[in-house]
Amino acid sequence: EPEVTQTPSHQVTQMGQEVILRCVPISNHLYFYWYRQILGQKVEFLVSFYNNEISEKSEIFDDQFSVERPDGSNFTLKIRSTKLEDSAMYFCASSEVGQGYEQYFGPGTRLTVT
Amino acid sequence: AQSVTQLDSQVPVFEEAPVELRCNYSSSVSVYLFWYVQYPNQGLQLLLKYLSGSTLVKGINGFEAEFNKSQTSFHLRKPSVHISDTAEYFCAVRKGAGGTSYGKLTFGQGTILTVHP
Numbered sequence: 001e002p003e004v005t006q007t008p009s010h011q012v013t014q015m016g017q018e019v020i021l022r023c024v025p026i027s028n029h030l031y032f033y034w035y036r037q038i039l040g041q042k043v044e045f046l047v048s049f050y051n052n053e054i055s056e057k058s059e060i061f062d063d064q065f066s067v068e069r070p071d072g073s074n075f076t077l078k079i080r081s082t083k084l085e086d087s088a089m090y091f092c093a094s095s096e097v098g099q100g101y102e103q104y105f106g107p108g109t110r111l112t113v114t
Numbered sequence: 115a116q117s118v119t120q121l122d123s124q125v126p127v128f129e130e131a132p133v134e135l136r137c138n139y140s141s142s143v144s145v146y147l148f149w150y151v152q153y154p155n156q157g158l159q160l161l162l163k164y165l166s167g168s169t170l171v172k173g174i175n176g177f178e179a180e181f182n183k184s185q186t187s188f189h190l191r192k193p194s195v196h197i198s199d200t201a202e203y204f205c206a207v208r209k210g211a212g213g214t215s216y217g218k219l220t221f222g223q224g225t226i227l228t229v230h231p
Contacts, residue, residue: 004157031217033217033218033219035219035221041223042221042222042223042224043158043204043206043219043221043224044221045218045219045220048217048218056218058218091157091158093158095217101217102148102160102163103160103217103219104160105150105157105158105159106157107155107156107157108157
């Protein structure tokens with residue numbers, strides 16, 4: 001069964017450093033998403049991406065964040081200058097086009113900012 | 115905007131007992147509703163979804179949920195749980211047909227179900 005994959009599974013970085021989290025969505029999916037879950041808190045929407053542009057973003061997704069689909073298979077989330085409060089589990093998801101299509105989630109990348 | 119409240123942060127039950135995980139939502143527009151499960155060290159897996167039609171929806175692993183529009187609820191049930199159902203369960207909502215959202219899910223805070231032998 002096709003699945004969303006994410007690398008790395010765990011990333012440790014120092015405050016102020018740039019990080020890139022990588023995702024490979026399911027191959028025939030066209031909508032892509034990033035969510036995050038700070039320990040003990042809700043899963044929060046960050047951004048959705050369709051047709052090579054951001055469709056929607058949350059207030060969390062400020063200028064420090066960016067997304068890119070550099071080739072036909074990868075979808076990346078970049079945090080330019082990490083802060084301690086960026087420590088969280090980051091989930092990538094993808095879905096087919098259409099209102100009701102479910103989002104398939106990857107296993108997540110745990111980002112720890114020290 | 116939508117919001118989701120899961121009324122119980124933790125639910126302990128014994129194996130083979132029935133369980134209900136409660137979810138209430140708030141929205142000014144029609145919504146689609148979802149339950150996801152997260153096993154330890156894994157991603158979120160869809161259990162079931164309500165888009166339209168019958169208000170009772172059946173999902174994987176014997177779970178079902180009932181959409182109640184008047185009570186704005188979408189409670190998850192299983193008549194007899196197994197040890198393997200121990201996991202965290204998330205209720206989520208997104209704008210329904212005609213909405214301008216591109217699929218953004220709004221999640222509840224999660225309910226940890228622990229099944230004891």
